[in-house]
Amino acid sequence: MDGLGSSLLAIGLAFAWCGLVAANDAIFQQFIVTPYASLIYLPAALRVIFPLVFHNAGYWGIILGSFGVAQGKVNDGTLDVALLAISSGLAPYIGISIFKTLFQTRTDLVDLKPVHLLALALLCAVSNAVLLNMYFSMSGRLMQPLNNLLTVLIGDILGTAIVLYLASFILTFFISRRRG
Numbered sequence: 001m002d003g004l005g006s007s008l009l010a011i012g013l014a015f016a017w018c019g020l021v022a023a024n025d026a027i028f029q030q031f032i033v034t035p036y037a038s039l040i041y042l043p044a045a046l047r048v049i050f051p052l053v054f055h056n057a058g059y060w061g062i063i064l065g066s067f068g069v070a071q072g073k074v075n076d077g078t079l080d081v082a083l084l085a086i087s088s089g090l091a092p093y094i095g096i097s098i099f100k101t102l103f104q105t106r107t108d109l110v111d112l113k114p115v116h117l118l119a120l121a122l123l124c125a126v127s128n129a130v131l132l133n134m135y136f137s138m139s140g141r142l143m144q145p146l147n148n149l150l151t152v153l154i155g156d157i158l159g160t161a162i163v164l165y166l167a168s169f170i171l172t173f174f175i176s177r178r179r180g
Contacts, residue, residue, distance in 0.1 A: 013061025045163030095124035
């Protein structure tokens, strides 16, 4: 894919990220703890899916989408919003890199098993929670670090599980209808 195609793909993925964040906020409003943490965060699944399927454009889609979302949710300065967005895209890079050192899977992802998806979800969730807490700690805004870490971790894991389950259900439904 050329540079323009990758850029347009990243922009499209950013819009998908923003749409899923808006849906998450509307559906799970009662689970939002802070502008940065929710006990159910559906977009966390995209941190696993986008990079695996769309590679670098997936990371850029997360960063651009996170930048757009954060700018509308918090009153932080542009630099803070940019750093938060970059950490959102860096988290899956770290999680997926660790996954690749721990598991031997094919590059086309055909051989991924449920345990692989669980490992990817956990590694990306842990990476995101740690990076977010590191950012708040270095900026002097970290309050209740364990509480924040656990909220982000739980939200990312539950959100990823819900999206992956729904995707599996939908794919199974359509595949079974095609065969029948």
